[in-house]
Amino acid sequence: MNSLWLLVLGIILFFIAYVSYGGYLAKKWGVDPSRPTPSHTKYDNIDYVPTNAKVLLGHHFSSIAGAGPITGPILASIFGWLPVYLWIVIGSIFVGGVHDFGSLLASVRHEGKSIGEIIKVNVGKRGKALFNIFAWLTLVLVVAAFTDITATTFAFDASKPDLLTGARAGTASVLFIALAVAFGFAVYRKGASLTISTIVGVALLFFCIWIGYQLPFIKLSLNGWRVLLLIYIFAASVLPVWLLLQPRDYLNSFLLYAMLIGGVIGIILVHPTIQISAVKSFTIGQGAAAQYLFPMLFVTVACGAVSGFHSLVGSGTSSKQIDSEKDIKFVGYGAMLIEGLVAIVALISVAYVAKIDGSLSPAQKFAAGVAYFMSSFGIPEAVGKVFVTLAFSAFALTSLDTATRIGRYVFEEFFDTGGEKKSLLTNMYVATLFTVAASIVLVLYGYNKIWTIFGSANQLLSGLALLAITAWLAKNGKKTIMTVVPMVLMFCVTLSALLLSMKNYYLAKSWLLFVLALLLFILAIVLIIETVNTLKRATTAGKNINA
Template identity: 70%
Template sequence: MNSLVLLLLGLALFFIAYVSYGAFLAKSWGIDPSRKTPANALRDDVDYCPANPNVLLGHHFSSIAGAGPITGPILASVFGWLPVYLWIVIGSIFVGGVHDWGSLFASIRHEGKSIGEIIRVNLGQKGKMLFNIFAWLTLVLVVAAFTDICAGTFAFDPAKGDLTGARAGTASVLFIFLAMGFGYFVYRKGARLSVSSVIGVALLFFCIFLGYSFPVLKLSKLAWNVILIIYIFAASTLPVWLLLQPRDYLCSFLLYAMLIGGVIGVFLVRPEIVISASNGFTIGEGSKAQYLFPMLFVTVACGAISGFHSLVGSGTTSKQINNEKDSKLIGYGGMLIEGVVAILALISVAAFKDAAGTPAIIFSSGIATFMNSFGLPVEVGKVFVILAFSAFALTSLDTATRIGRYVFQEFFDKPDGTTEKTNGSNMYVATAVTVAASCLLLLYGYSKIWPIFGSANQLLAGLSLLALTVWFANTGKDYMMTMIPMIFMFAVTLSALVILVKNFFAAGNIILGVLAVVLFVLAVYLIYTAAHTMKEKKSKNLSA
């Protein structure tokens, strides 16, 4: 099989789905361009701030992509390229895309609040509190995992003398100051977005040049952990227009450049797929055995669906949507673009028989080799792709911290959904608690956190689909497009959590084992609550 066929087929199917299935969803849900969005109705220029759809797509895509669509397909390739490819394409179109867009749209219709608020309205206050506990615990896992990933990516090891991390770290810090300048001039000085974007992107690549040529931040992993903790605290509390939105927007051009470069490289090289199409249902033996179901779907993770996306859509993006019609491009389109990244990640490992190393190394080596076909030196290409990879992870990290702050603050909302002023609802306190909890989990390290993060993340997607299904049912809309994916995701993730609980306790990881049990119990109770509530409402309607 030639990889170009897989890429072209994926691009064609994603385009057809965006035009046709996207139009069907928009009509079924009742997207209304004339309706005032929360970004305009509740504008405060701190969290609620209407944004140009292209800027917001950049912010949203940068935030949701993270390391997942790269890491997941590469790790899942042990099952063979065919099941991974099928799940990326089918999952992105009918599961992940629907989940992302639905979560964003539902939040817009609920004053830009999180999925937890949608659950409160449709399932009651207890359901909201349970969901928010689950979501906050998942976000703590996200922050811990991605802090460890970013710190490890940026760290400099004097013994090896490899400057790749120092170059990426130096450039990333320069990005932060560039983004703040961009946000100030666009939002406070009224600079034109088009002109500012051209200048901003030029300066973005100048930052890459400076980072590559003068990698001054040769710091240890511990030092980077400290810097990142300080950074995410600031990113969570500063006005969204000053740092989060402009940084993600500018970094999106870096990600688009990597994506375009990878696509062009595959077109020119047209590498053959050299790994097996399928390696059977079971990989490995004994306690190390992995099963196609459910582990394939948990491992691919963000490459097809991610619960974290629902928190981004209902946490930050919904507060910046200027018009409901923009939600299709950002919610559905953003997930389909991520599907393209996942296909490229699969090709980067499937086209090289002896691909070895971390997913970041495998991906950067593969894409750099493809881009070498149009003249970019392989070594420069590797640094560029590693920088893009770290940008994915860093944008997800700062967004996750901010959303964790939102969810924690919502714990202190009154039963009617209005905010009650308490110490817990203070954004600095909420951020500090979220960051502190993540720091405790950092002690376990990325490799131990990732398995439970993957399962919790996918289970969160199932719970978000549950909230959407109940909301659509209560408002008289067709809910089959969310209910079918919901049932499948619950079957996958609850099965995976059972396996993880067994493995954690067997390995002596008691805290992670207990956390997995807590997540399982919360999810099952929420499913029971939703089923019971829908049954009661149906009975009332029949009796009426």
């Protein structure tokens, strides 16, 4: 089949969904541009900062995308391209988009507080505590998975000195971090024009890529990159958002958009034929390695259709920067649909690479495929591979530093009793240290071994976030059918996936991962029961009052 049709159909459906279903959600949920947002009412110039919608879209999209919408669809392609494609499109529109839009709006209406705080208000303190434990464990998995993915992408193998793609991308990425700090300082401290700074910043970004390609002077091993990345995310977690996180994500978005546009144009020109089957067997592999289309397809695609991590980004950083409620659909729903498009491009990239080398890693498959597509309009494949590898790592790295920062928020919230005397555990440096330290143990497993539990926990987190949004909507007399249906679907998928994961980890004697999966399963069940009971009590009380 000609893959061009998959791309065109996806773009058309996403555009229609943004205008129609996104507008429908905004109307039914009562989005009000006249309401003051937390970025104004709680302005502190650190976390609460009114931000231009285009800048915030770049930050939000860069943060939520990660390596998930690329790695997930490529790994899930073992089941065939058709089920992956259908879940990406349907999931992005009716599950992921609703989840992201709803969590961002709910957080803005709760003073920019996290999903945990929203649960506290609408369910209770115990519900918040359970959710925060679950969310923090999931964030530790995110940090571990994306640290290893990024380190693997950048790693230099001294035994293969001619293979410089990773070293080139790593060098450019480090230079880019310094550029982002300079950009943030110029715009937010020196009052430089955003337009002029953006033009100069993007030009210097591509200059960093050129230097990285020509002079790849940072040649670290896998463990060397792991250490460097852990140091970086610690710093990114505690520095003011305007100094590193926001400007890096904003400038990164241009890199990501350029890669996406290049890939789309390349696919239009090359229109490669799908090389993999539309649908393969329901079961892939045997024993502990067995993979079942249901439910593993859904948790493997992960961020390409829906991701609980997005709710933590939306309620952790983005909601504190929303300038007006009219920007919520643009940032929340819009960014999810863009991510769905990235997932489609990743899936199509397998169509080309599958006929060359099926042993490549997801990052290598994606870089090889998109670089080939871009060579159709004059970009050399070698340069394209470095560019796409850098863009891929940029996805992972922006999610990595954002996840660490949000992990810090959640950790602080859990130990914050609300009194004047603060516990040492609410200190941002201590909270960051615990978050980073916990992820170190899991990093050693490698992303291949933790991807399934990461996907399961991440998707289950989306179900819990939808549960929180549903509770808030119900208490405010709003329609909940838009959140209830995807919520039930995600609970069915993810709880089944966790049970299968526990079985596989038990057979493989991976005891730490088995215990972690069991803990996540129990926390989710208890929180679901707690929320349902709260909603029942609220409904009964409402009926008694009316009577």
